Amino acid sequence: MSRIQWPRRIIQIASLYFIGTFSYYGIFRCPFAVPYVSCENCPVIQCPGKKIWLSAWIAILVSGLMFGRAFCSYACPGGMISELFSKFSVLKGAIRNKLDKNLSYIKYISLAVAIYLFWFGHNPRWAIPIRTGEFWQATSLTFEHAFPLWFIRTGFVLVALLLGLVIPYFWCRFFCPTGGLLEIFSHFSLFRYKMKDSCTDCGKCEKLCGMETRPSRHNCTNCGVCAKDCPVDSIELENRLSNSNK
Numbered sequence: 053m054s055r056i057q058w059p060r061r062i063i064q065i066a067s068l069y070f071i072g073t074f075s076y077y078g079i080f081r082c083p084f085a086v087p088y089v090s091c092e093n094c095p096v097i098q099c100p101g102k103k104i105w106l107s108a109w110i111a112i113l114v115s116g117l118m119f120g121r122a123f124c125s126y127a128c129p130g131g132m133i134s135e136l137f138s139k140f141s142v143l144k145g146a147i148r149n150k151l152d153k154n155l156s157y158i159k160y161i162s163l164a165v166a167i168y169l170f171w172f173g174h175n176p177r178w179a180i181p182i183r184t185g186e187f188w189q190a191t192s193l194t195f196e197h198a199f200p201l202w203f204i205r206t207g208f209v210l211v212a213l214l215l216g217l218v219i220p221y222f223w224c225r226f227f228c229p230t231g232g233l234l235e236i237f238s239h240f241s242l243f244r245y246k247m248k249d250s251c252t253d254c255g256k257c258e259k260l261c262g263m264e265t266r267p268s269r270h271n272c273t274n275c276g277v278c279a280k281d282c283p284v285d286s287i288e289l290e291n292r293l294s295n296s297n298k
């Protein structure tokens with residue numbers, strides 16, 4: 053494992069401990085159309101989101117301004133599942149270049165739909181809130197009492213995550229609204245991996261990259277995994293503040 057992977061794995065495990073249950077509830081038990089954002093009013097009393105949603109979002113957005121999409125590669129439980137699935141993807145490298153870039157815009161449409169439902173649609177409930185009950189039993193009750201739109205949303209997320217077994221990081225690259233939001237932030241982030249002018253366009257970083265991209269291009273999650281493997285040492289972590297002062 054490369055040097056950068058150890059801290060990444062430790063942060064991933066810590067994050068799984070702190071927000072893993074919240075992530076699980078968001079997909080499988082949250083009654084709202086857009087999960088994770090109406091926690092204050094949520095009747096699902098056991099969800100840890102009731103306590104941590106605001107601080108979690110502040111931390112995610114601050115991390116976006118500091119490190120772009122690093123939340124994706126260092127802390128998001130959905131990203132961990134995608135990373136695990138992508139190890140077994142059968143069509144690695146099948147979607148690249150222009151098609152990859154064009155498909156990656158879909159996540160901005162997901163983001164726009166989520167913002168519309170939250171702000172203009174008042175984030176309607178698409179499931180009966182299951183207040184009590186043991187973990188798995190309460191999940192099955194939610195499935196029993198959810199409305200068709202909830203099934204469409206939940207099914208869409210699960211199928212897109214599972215498609216990671218076919219195309220690496222299918223959900224994260226093309227559909228995740230949070231990924232879209234963080235990618236917008238990444239254009240202004242303080243730190244980012246970037247390719248220097250000495251890059252010879254050999255494509256090694258793209259072949260190594262789980263997201264099948266290059267540093268500072270679309271879908272780069274600032275993980276730094278490719279940085280040490282560039283044959284001409286052309287990948288660097290840029291501090292844009294100090295660079296702009298030069």
Ligand code: SF4
Pocket residue numbers: 123124125128129130131132134223224225228229230231232
């Ligand atoms: S794209 Fe979405 S699901 Fe994937 S790692 Fe980022 S925030 Fe998590």
Ligand code: SF4
Pocket residue numbers: 247248250251252253254255256257258266281282283284285286287
């Ligand atoms: S591995 Fe280095 S030289 Fe090759 S494309 Fe990536 S940044 Fe450029």
Ligand code: SF4
Pocket residue numbers: 245257260261262263264265266267268271272273274275276277278279
């Ligand atoms: S291009 Fe490099 S830094 Fe960016 S996500 Fe891929 S491996 Fe990580």
